[in-house]
Amino acid sequence: MTSWKTDFLQTQITSETTPKRALVILNQPFSEGLFLRLWSSSQWHCCADGGANRLFDVVDSAQRTLFLPDLIKGDLDSIRNDVKDFYISHGVPVVEDADQDSTDLMKCVSAVQDLETEQQSEYDIVLLGGLSGRLDQTIHTLSYLHKLRKTRKRIFAVTDDNVGWVLDGGEHIIHIDHSILGPTCGLLPVGIASTLLSTTGLRWNLWNQPSSFDGLVSTSNHLVPTEDTVWIRTSNPIWWTAELRS
Incomplete structure (x- = not known):
């Protein structure tokens, strides 16, 4: 019997007993309210290429330095230059991975796996986006998480809906x-x-x-x-x- 909870969607701050979570921000629209809930309930934050644009735009300019991701990764064909320059200037690693046989989502999940190896600790993954927008991208999310069930215990996809x-x-x-x-x-x-x-x-x-x-x-x-x-x-x-x- 496998037990599932969605307490990462609650508004309260997570406690020490909740699982470690990695938030992967995809290049799809989302509300500020949903973003704030997921950010506060996650311990590690990553933007998949153009997801950095979404993060940059959803946060008020006076508070952007309070929401710096731990990593931006992808083939970098979508991130705007002003966004990339801002995060680089604030010490955020921006990693280009030109592998065309993997999507930006797959590259970010690989980064989570590297983090887990380094820390010898397992994270639940929460995707912000992935179930809206272009149909082919939604199908990729459905397919990729279907495959990941063999190697990961918990990975969720969340949109405003x-x-x-x-x-x-x-x-x-x-x-x-x-x-x-x-x-x-x-x-x-x-x-x-x-x-x-x-x-x-x-x-x-x-x-x-x-x-x-x-x-x-x-x-x-x-x-x-x-x-x-x-x-x-x-x-x-x-x-x-x-x-x-x-």
Whole structure:
């Protein structure tokens, strides 16, 4: 049984008992409020190329030095010169990786892995972006996190509208904070031929229900306000998504 929490979306400062988290900022729009929550709940911060533009623009100019990332990495074809010059002048490493067989997201995850090797410590990864904007980039996020389930315990993708992650085959308990999540959610058979789904804690529960792109897909399901957990059993990996409240 794997247990999941989204406490990194809460407004309070994280405690010493919460997992270490690495925030990877992608080149997609996001609100200041969401950014501030994720920044404060993460211990290491990285911008994927043009994600540095997003960080630079979302923060008031008088406070930019309070939100300096630990690293900017990518092929650097999107970062603006004024943004790059600002962060370099404040000591932020800006690393060009011209490998065209890996995306900027993949390069930043590799940087997190290097950090973990150096510190002998594991981080949860939170992606700010990745589920909105261009469809091909969204599909890349879905595919890449599907693959990463084999090597990483927890990696989440967050936008202003949704939070999502991959549930590997097996049983899962998702702890629901109804002040943050809902009401809608989805169980998506992405990257697999089919799966068998069973659930509790949803408005429309499933029991050994076949799910596939050729058959049933549980979209627009609802969290139940009186239920603090959702239990899911899936025979193959799926994507779980939940709506974020304003």
